[in-house]
Amino acid sequence: MRNYLVLRVVAKIMIPFMLLYALYVQFHGDYGPGGGFQAGVIIAAAIIFYAIVFGLATARRVVPDWLVETCLAAGVLIYAGVGLVGILLGGNFLDYFVLDRDPVAGQHRGIFWVEAGVCVTVAGVMLKIFYMFAGRRREDDDA
């Protein structure tokens, strides 16, 4: 679809706003609807949109496979890491009260990092599945 001028321009205009909206959903999840899962999906959707319009190879250059696979595991590790930090600081696993001198601020910090972990993993998994499906299609066409 690279040859459709209108699609290309619209995609270029929209993708930054999609990513910005994902960040809004991520960081405003404490106050409004949304959170890590939704933000991760929106990030993945923006990149999938990019891949559909500009081609899978271009998208793979922008967001390479190793980055996606690292995200896949990194999110879970961030989440579990927050839990382990809680243990190290003298609380229970996934205890956020100990992350800051003020327990409420500690809760806030814990929730922030946990949501970040969820977002990273979800974005990675969605993108990876899309890459896998789309990549197979291209190979079958070659064959």
Added chain:
Amino acid sequence: MMAVVTVAIAVQGNLFAVVVLGSIYSFLMATALVALDAVDVAMTEASVGAGISTVLLLGALHLVRGEEQKPRGRPWLPLAASVVMAGVLVYGTFGLPGFSDAGAPIHQHVVPRYLNDAVRETGVPNVVTAVLASYRGYDTLGETTVVFTAGAGVIALLRRRRRDRRDGDVR
């Protein structure tokens, strides 16, 4: 309206139309969830159900033929099973408390504590986020692990297949 879409999905033989109708169904579902004040769930339904899964289904559709195959026999047994199951579920709803009944058991257990104390204890005004990430942190960790496992499973399945083919080409 959702019932109409469901019937259309069942009747329709063209798989492309089925995918599009499924996407429409997801959007209707998201609208219903907004009407029920479950904005977080509605957001997830719209983005995952209507967005990503539609794209993935279209990608899968590219690999298979676009028409549904004629079933081998008459599907009377599955039809009977679904009708019986639907009957049991509808019968089960008679035992549920009335819609938006504040005295329902689910609103008596931990919900008052979450609603009253969440802002004070976590400093997060969105109680859904507070419950998800803090009170039910273990569950969310489990969910994240499930998502990760799903991704790892897809990688394991599809990548091995590709390597096999390449080996086959070499031979």
